[in-house]
Amino acid sequence: MVKTKIIIVDDHAMIREGLKKLLDMEDDLEVIATVGSGQEAIDGAIKLQPDVILMDISMPGISGIDAAKTIKKEAPHCRIIFLTIHDDKAYVNEALKLHPNGYVLKDADSNVLTDAIRTVYRGGQYTYSKVCEDVESGQLGELSSRELEVLDLLSKGFTNKEISQRLLISEKTVKNHLYSIFKKLGVQGRTQAALYAIKNNLN
Numbered sequence: 119m120v121k122t123k124i125i126i127v128d129d130h131a132m133i134r135e136g137l138k139k140l141l142d143m144e145d146d147l148e149v150i151a152t153v154g155s156g157q158e159a160i161d162g163a164i165k166l167q168p169d170v171i172l173m174d175i176s177m178p179g180i181s182g183i184d185a186a187k188t189i190k191k192e193a194p195h196c197r198i199i200f201l202t203i204h205d206d207k208a209y210v211n212e213a214l215k216l217h218p219n220g221y222v223l224k225d226a227d228s229n230v231l232t233d234a235i236r237t238v239y240r241g242g243q244y245t246y247s248k249v250c251e252d253v254e255s256g257q258l259g260e261l262s263s264r265e266l267e268v269l270d271l272l273s274k275g276f277t278n279k280e281i282s283q284r285l286l287i288s289e290k291t292v293k294n295h296l297y298s299i300f301k302k303l304g305v306q307g308r309t310q311a312a313l314y315a316i317k318n319n320l321n
Contacts, residue, residue, distance in 0.1 A: 121148040122239045125166065127159040127182065128152075128174040128201075133224075137172065137201075140228055147235060156180025163193040170235050175202040175213060186216050197238045201231070217309050219275070220244040242274050243312055260302040268295045272308060273315035 124141060126149060128134050134152040141147045151162050157180050163171060171189065175182040186198050199220035200213050213221060219238035222231055222245075234244040261269065264285075271281045278296075282289045296308070305311045 119146060121146055122170055122235060123148055123150045123166070123168045124235065125150060125159065125162050125168040125171045126152040127154075127156070127162075127171060127177075127185070129154045129177040133174075137231075141232070141235075144232055147232070156182060156185030159185045160188050160192065163189045163196050167193065168196055169239055170197045170199060170219075172199050172201045172231075172235075173218075175200055183213055183216065186213075186218065190216065199234055199238060199244070215309070243316065245313055245316055261299060265295050265299050265302075268292060269299055269311060269315050272296070272299075273312040275312075 124147060126134050126137050126141075128137070131154065134154065138149045138152055141149050150166055150168060153159055153162055154177075156177055159171065159173060159182075160180070162168070173182040173186055177185075182200065182202070186200075189196055189198065197219040198216075199222060200218050201222050201224060202213075203224050220234045220243065222234050237244040267285060268281055271284060276284070278289050278292045282292045285292075296311075299305075299311055300307065303311060303314055305314060
């Protein structure tokens with residue numbers, strides 16, 4: 119069995135150890151490193167090439183958000199899940215600007231975390247429903263059937279090019295659909311649209 123390789127990043131040793139024990143109980147998951155700082159996260163991502171990084175946001179020195187920015191440039195294949203105590207809208211918005219693969223609160227059940235890891239490893243996006251509650255949205259009923267198809271693929275992490283290939287339409291048409299979707303739902307971009315789809319169980 120091919121295991122999902124994971125790095126845990128948190129400045130609290132007890133949290134790192136607890137998460138490692140939890141994830142090591144899963145047959146398909148493997149924690150290859152636990153680190154306590156943003157710089158160590160960057161170094162680990164480049165050196166160890168993990169599939170998924172569980173990233174705390176608030177850390178001394180380089181924050182999880184700043185570390186994620188560097189990792190997305192230096193090791194773009196790594197999927198990043200923000201795992202944090204913060205459900206404050208300002209923190210959420212700042213983190214989501216980076217288009218992370220996932221955002222899970224530390225008070226979530228353990229099965230939420232394992233589901234998130236498996237989802238992002240398969241190429242999807244996962245945002246804990248409690249976080250989604252802050253996303254302002256319109257109505258799915260306003261979208262056409264084609265727009266719903268585009269939104270569904272967007273929420274699963276597909277690029278405009280991949281959406282165009284799957285739906286046999288041009289990338290320009292995809293962009294036009296996205297513009298219409300954003301306007302109808304009252305969202306600011308791809309991430310908020312994806313969150314809306316997740317919140318409403320579209321994907």
